[in-house]
Amino acid sequence: MESIILQIAARHMRPLLVVLSLVVLYRGHNEPGGGFIGGLMFGAAYILYAMAFGVNKTQKSLFFNPINLTALGLLVAIISGIPALLVGDNFMTGEWYTFFAQTAFELKLGTPLIFDVGVYFAVAGMLMLVMFSIMEE
Template sequence: MESVILQIAARHMRPLLVILSLVVLYRGHNEPGGGFIGGLMLGAAYILFAMGFGVQKTQKSIPVSPVILTGIGLLLALASGLIAVLMGHVFMTGEWTTLFSGTSFELKLGTPLLFDLGVYFTVAGMLMLVMFSIMEE
């Protein structure tokens, strides 16, 4: 089943959805959003693509396989907790640093963001893993 409309939509929507998911991920700390929602959106972007072009073509277009992505996510989440241990605090303590402080680009970065990134990848990887294997049949 090939639908031209779906394919064109998927091709153009995918990058937009990926960027949107990143935005949702980043702003999650202060406004609605976060790793879980972002991850679902990232997964949905690729599922949309897979509905248009088939699973195999989609998998070829992704730099890492969903299994690896899930693993990376888990490792990131774990690493974010270990950073605190390395700095002599209790496992999973939030560690913060501020980049460009004083300028208008002030950027607060902390291990919770890294943790959220881990959640983001894990959820997206899980979603793709399950959906692709079901859709592939």
């Protein structure tokens, strides 16, 4: 199934969707969004590409392997729980750090965000893993 319209759309949509998924991931803490939805979007971007160009070509264009991405996600999620242990709190307690305090660029970052990144990778990886293996059939 080769559709020029789909292929051109997919080629341009993929980077846009990836950026959008990152936005959704980041804003998830205060507004609708988050790692789970972001991960699904990220995966959907590549699935769209795979529908247009085939799984093989998509996999070649990837610089990572979906299995590794899933594993990385789990790893990041677990690691995000460790800073709490170092401070003396229970595993997975959210720890927050403020950067550029009292300035216009005040930025609050915490371990829950890292955890969300882990969820993002794991969900994206598992989605791509399942979809690619089924679509390859």
